[in-house]
Amino acid sequence: xxxxxxxxxxxxxxxxxxxxxxxxxxxxxxxxxxxxxxxxxxxxxxxxxxxxxxxxxxxxxxxxxxxxxxxxxxxxxxxxxxxxxxxxxxxxxxxxxxxxxxxxxxxxxxxxxxxxxxxxxxxxxxxxxxxxxxxxxxxxxxxxxxxxxxxxxxxxxxxxxxxxxxxxxxxxxxxxxxxxxxxxxxxxxxxxxxxxxxxxxxxxxxxxxxxxxxxxxxxxxxxxxxxxxxxxxxxxxxxxxxxxxxxxxxxxxxxxxxxxxxxxxxxxxxxx
Numbered sequence: 508x509x510x511x512x513x514x515x516x517x518x519x520x521x522x523x524x525x526x527x528x529x530x531x532x533x534x535x536x537x538x539x540x541x542x543x544x545x546x547x548x549x550x551x552x553x554x555x556x557x558x559x560x561x562x563x564x565x566x567x568x569x570x571x572x573x574x575x576x577x578x579x580x581x582x583x584x585x586x587x588x589x590x591x592x593x594x595x596x597x598x599x600x601x602x603x604x605x606x607x608x609x610x611x612x613x614x615x616x617x618x619x620x621x622x623x624x625x626x627x628x629x630x631x632x633x634x635x636x637x638x639x640x641x642x643x644x645x646x647x648x649x650x651x652x653x654x655x656x657x658x659x660x661x662x663x664x665x666x667x668x669x670x671x672x673x674x675x676x677x678x679x680x681x682x683x684x685x686x687x688x689x690x691x692x693x694x695x696x697x698x699x700x701x702x703x704x705x706x707x708x709x710x711x712x713x714x715x716x717x718x719x720x721x722x723x724x725x726x727x728x729x730x731x732x733x734x735x736x737x738x739x740x741x742x743x744x745x746x747x748x749x750x751x752x753x754x755x756x757x758x759x760x761x762x763x764x765x766x767x768x769x770x771x772x773x774x775x776x777x778x779x
Contacts, residue, residue: 513607529733544769586604601634608631617668628673638674642679644680679702743769
């Protein structure tokens with residue numbers, strides 16, 4: 508139990524056909540809410556940190572907090588760095604005690620993506636940490652108003668990439684985007700099934716907030732093992748703050764923990 512690597516939790520999920528929730532958290536309220544949800548639902552969980560959180564949660568200190576909560580948990584907990592774009596960032600989080608890293612060079616050429624990802628894998632192995640990467644391109648904040656900038660993942664290319672880099676998990680683009688969906692997502696299930704057949708490592712879905720429960724369940728059945736959430740937690744926390752704005756800050760903070768916990772629990776139960 509407690510501290511785990513991404514490979515450990517995803518290999519089990521892939522074998523048993525369930526999903527593991529990845530939740531980006533940048534403060535104590537979000538962290539506590541997700542951990543409590545995982546323990547109440549008896550679910551393995553991935554606590555994710557993004558470089559953009561640095562202005563709120565310095566990695567030197569927040570990394571220790573994440574690890575402390577993970578080590579004390581009654582369920583397997585992965586400490587994951589989400590969307591690192593430089594090898595310097597990879598080195599920094601590995602030295603901060605993370606058990607998993609994502610190197611995202613999906614905007615590079617195939618050859619350059621392989622080179623950078625392979626280097627990240629070499630860096631992570633001495634730390635006994637797992638590595639996730641991305642092939643194809645999942646549109647991000649630049650596409651909040653136009654969700655059509657995805658570069659879908661090609662199954663044969665993904666297989667070659669996984670074999671060349673020896674990554675532990677691979678994020679794929681199948682109609683999902685980061686952030687808020689401004690139109691109904693069109694998930695390419697036939698493509699996902701082909702990817703599951705071709706790619707030798709667990710598949711990851713970014714941008715799960717806003718995808719219907721029905722489609723999420725179907726994606727897990729079709730081979731997605733890691734499901735990333737961030738926006739849904741932020742919406743739950745923001746709604747809670749608006750509804751409790753007249754309360755003492757101490758009570759408000761406790762209410763945010765509960766709101767995040769309930770939002771995370773709903774996703775964890777969905778993925779079982």
